[in-house]
Amino acid sequence: MILKQAITNKKSVILILLILSLSVMNISLPILLPIGFSILLVIFLRKSERKLLAILLLALWIRIFFAVGYDAYISTKSLYDHPEKNLVMFGGDGEFQAGHAWWVYVLNLDKDLKSNDLMWKDGFFSDIWTYQELVLKNRFVPMNHYQVGAYSYMIAVLYSYFGYAPIIVNFANCILGILAGYLFYLITLDLFDNKKIAYLVLMLVLFYPTLFIWSSLTKLKMPSIIFLIALFLFSSIRLFLKRRLIYLPLAILPILSLNLFKERFSVIFAFIFLLYYLLLSKKNAPVKLLYILAGSFFVLHIGKIFNYIKAALSYAMLIHQGTVNSGGIVYKLFEDKFYSSIAGAYPLSAFGYFLYYLRGLFHFVFEPLPQSITSKNILLFYPFQIFWYFLLFFALIGILFALRYFRRQALILMIYFIVVTSVLSLSGGNIGTDVRHRDMVAPVCFIFSSIGLAHVLGYKILNSGKNI
Numbered sequence: 001m002i003l004k005q006a007i008t009n010k011k012s013v014i015l016i017l018l019i020l021s022l023s024v025m026n027i028s029l030p031i032l033l034p035i036g037f038s039i040l041l042v043i044f045l046r047k048s049e050r051k052l053l054a055i056l057l058l059a060l061w062i063r064i065f066f067a068v069g070y071d072a073y074i075s076t077k078s079l080y081d082h083p084e085k086n087l088v089m090f091g092g093d094g095e096f097q098a099g100h101a102w103w104v105y106v107l108n109l110d111k112d113l114k115s116n117d118l119m120w121k122d123g124f125f126s127d128i129w130t131y132q133e134l135v136l137k138n139r140f141v142p143m144n145h146y147q148v149g150a151y152s153y154m155i156a157v158l159y160s161y162f163g164y165a166p167i168i169v170n171f172a173n174c175i176l177g178i179l180a181g182y183l184f185y186l187i188t189l190d191l192f193d194n195k196k197i198a199y200l201v202l203m204l205v206l207f208y209p210t211l212f213i214w215s216s217l218t219k220l221k222m223p224s225i226i227f228l229i230a231l232f233l234f235s236s237i238r239l240f241l242k243r244r245l246i247y248l249p250l251a252i253l254p255i256l257s258l259n260l261f262k263e264r265f266s267v268i269f270a271f272i273f274l275l276y277y278l279l280l281s282k283k284n285a286p287v288k289l290l291y292i293l294a295g296s297f298f299v300l301h302i303g304k305i306f307n308y309i310k311a312a313l314s315y316a317m318l319i320h321q322g323t324v325n326s327g328g329i330v331y332k333l334f335e336d337k338f339y340s341s342i343a344g345a346y347p348l349s350a351f352g353y354f355l356y357y358l359r360g361l362f363h364f365v366f367e368p369l370p371q372s373i374t375s376k377n378i379l380l381f382y383p384f385q386i387f388w389y390f391l392l393f394f395a396l397i398g399i400l401f402a403l404r405y406f407r408r409q410a411l412i413l414m415i416y417f418i419v420v421t422s423v424l425s426l427s428g429g430n431i432g433t434d435v436r437h438r439d440m441v442a443p444v445c446f447i448f449s450s451i452g453l454a455h456v457l458g459y460k461i462l463n464s465g466k467n468i
Contacts (some may be wrong), residue, residue, distance in 0.1 A: 011020065029180045029234065030162060030165055030167055030168040030171055031171075033168065033171045033172065034060060034061070034064050034171050034174060034175065036451070037058065037060070037175050037178075038057060038061075041056055041057060041060075042057075052182075052185070052199075054201075055199075055202060055206070056178055056181070056182060056206075057202070057245065059206040059207065060174055060175070060178050061177055062095035063173075063174040063178075063212070063215060063216040064171065064174055064216075065176060066212075066216050066217075067167065067170035067171070067173075067174065067216045067217060068170075069169065069288050070216075070217055071166065071167055071170065077380050090118075092457055098154055101151075101152040101153075101154075101156045101159065101165055101219075102156070102159060104152050104153060104155075104156040105159045105160060109143065112449075113135050127286065131370050133277035135428070149221070149222060149260060149261060150260030150261060151219070151221045151261060152261075154218065154220060155220060158172070166219070169219050169220055169458065170216060170217065170219075172220060172223075173214070173216060173217075173218060173219070173220060173223040174216055175214050176204070176215060176220075176222050176223035176224060176226075176227045177206070177211065177212070177214070177215025177216070177226075177227075178215075178232075179216060179227055180205060180215070180226045180227045180229075180230040180443075181205040181206040181229070181246040182202070183230035183231060183233075183234045184201055184202065184205045184230055184233075184443045184446070184447070185201060185202040185205075186198075186200070186234055187201075187230070187233055187237060188201045188202075188272065188298065188446070188447055188450070190234070190241070190408040191237060191406065191412075191413070191447070192236050192271055192406060192409065192451065192461065194454075194461055196368075196454065196459060197447075197450045197451060197454055197461065199390060200446075200450040200453070200454070201443070201446050201447050201450050204391075204443075204449070204450070205443050205446060205448040208439075208442065208446070209384045210384070210435060210436070210439050210442075211226070211439055211442065211443075214226070214436070214439065221261055222436060222439070223267075224444070225258065225261050225262060226439065226440065228254040228257055228258050228261070229254065229258075229440060229443075230443070231250060231253070231254050231413075232251060232254035232255065232258075232269060233413075233416060233444075234250075235247040235248075235250035235251035235253075235254075236251050236273065236412065237412060238250075239251050239410045240276050240277070240280040240281060240412065241280065241408060241409065241412065251273065252273075254269065255269045255270050255273060263303060268419065268420065268423055271419065272415060272416055272419050272420075275415050275419075276330075276415065278294070279411065279415070280408060280411070280412065307419065310353075312402050313356070315347070316426035316427040317356070317426075318427065319427035320333060320360075320426070320427050320429045321338065321339055321341075323427070323428070323429035323430050323433070324339055324429045324430075325339055326430070327373060328430050328431075329362050329368075329372065329375065329378065329430065329431045329432060330428075330429050330430050330431065331367060331372065331429060331431065332429070333356055333359045333360055333363070333429070334346070334356070337353055343395075352464070357381075357422070357425075357426065360425040360426050360428060361425045363424065363425070363434070364421060364424060364425035364428050364437075364438065365392070365421070365425075365429060365438070366389075367434050367435070368381070368382070368385060368431050368435075372431060378431070381435075391445060391446065391449040392445065392449075393452075394448075394449040394450075394452035394453045395445045395446075395448040395449040395452055396448075397451075397452030397453075397455060397456060398447070398448035398449055398450065398451035398452030398453075398455065399414070399448050400453055401451055401452065401455050401461070402448065405461075405462060413444050413447060413448070416441075416444060417441050417444045417445070420440060421440050421441050424438075424440070
């Protein structure tokens with residue numbers, strides 16, 4: 001059936017012929033990944049979605065050319081800077097992770113370490129940790145090592161087919177970025193049934209500078225997380241607001257998968273899912289029973305619950321302490337003596353924990369602040385930060401509007417935003433890391449920003465939307 005659709009679609013035929021011609025011409029195999037994805041977009045998007053198809057294809061191929069151009073520039077620069085090595089190396093944290101994935105592939109498949117060691121020992125990836133931990137100590141690399149996770153194994157699988165080819169990972173990132181944008185487009189349509197707002201959200205998710213960079217230049221981790229978040233929200237909305245039980249497995253899948261990319265995220269998203277069930281499900285007998293059981297458990301174990309919360313906050317403080325002491329462009333949530341104290345030996349009152357939460361939340365949402373402009377990189381980034389402030393302003397208007405006319409739809413987005421922002425803000429401290437982590441909640445902000453902007457400009461938002 002799919003083949004028949006492809007054959008009857010002229011665009012698909014042209015793309016298939018292009019793939020065949022590239023294969024005959026011996027063009028590098030990695031480029032077939034985005035070409036094949038483009039064919040699938042053409043096949044499965046209906047004729048009525050031509051505008052959507054054009055935007056997605058444009059966003060995809062801009063990413064592809066950007067990734068290829070960047071890698072070509074960096075590889076040329078590395079050869080120029082290190083002519084004695086005669087090796088093409090790449091830079092940045094994502095490329096270190098790509099290098100670690102190569103070690104995972106080499107070690108776990110028992111490849112010849114000596115021949116592969118020549119490639120890395122004196123190369124760009126010659127960080128001591130990689131060599132000592134992955135080569136000398138451990139033949140099987142655990143998934144929870146620093147900078148080694150499930151994504152490392154996924155990249156290693158790609159390397160088993162293509163060799164050391166970081167560009168194939170970039171192409172996979174580009175596709176995940178496009179899929180995330182498409183899912184947030186569908187999320188907005190499901191919630192507010194307004195195509196103008198949905199298209200604005202789509203454009204923001206696809207072309208917002210940092211999201212664009214993560215989905216074209218980095219190595220799998222952030223694009224995978226953002227895609228899984230989009231899938232979780234999309235499935236939860238279909239499950240709880242539209243009462244379609246078939247989406248239950250799709251909602252559970254991201255909960256189980258996120259821990260592979262971000263430690264303890266499965267617990268956080270399981271908690272969000274439970275809140276959705278309690279607050280958005282119909283108040284039938286099972287839900288009422290769960291309310292009674294949850295209330296009874298809370299009353300009977302209130303002391304243990306508060307101790308658990310305190311332990312979680314102390315753990316977040318410990319991460320914040322380590323982040324600040326690691327250097328870089330950082331901010332502090334406590335007085336200076338905290339950062340030289342023994343881990344866990346800094347007691348706080350209940351009000352102190354509350355202030356810690358508010359400070360962390362403020363810095364996570366608004367950094368980098370003007371006084372944080374201490375380097376050329378932050379100065380160059382700051383126009384985008386001003387744009388972020390612009391979006392936050394309209395997001396506030398959008399939240400107020402949505403709470404008035406779309407209370408249940410607003411609730412499902414706000415629960416996610418508040419829980420994830422709270423967790424990430426408590427352990428923050430490095431501005432660069434916070435900017436990256438903030439993009440896990442930015443698409444939800446974009447939805448409210450689009451509503452707020454449409455409302456201020458006088459666009460009709462309530463034309464077909466209904467308060468579910």
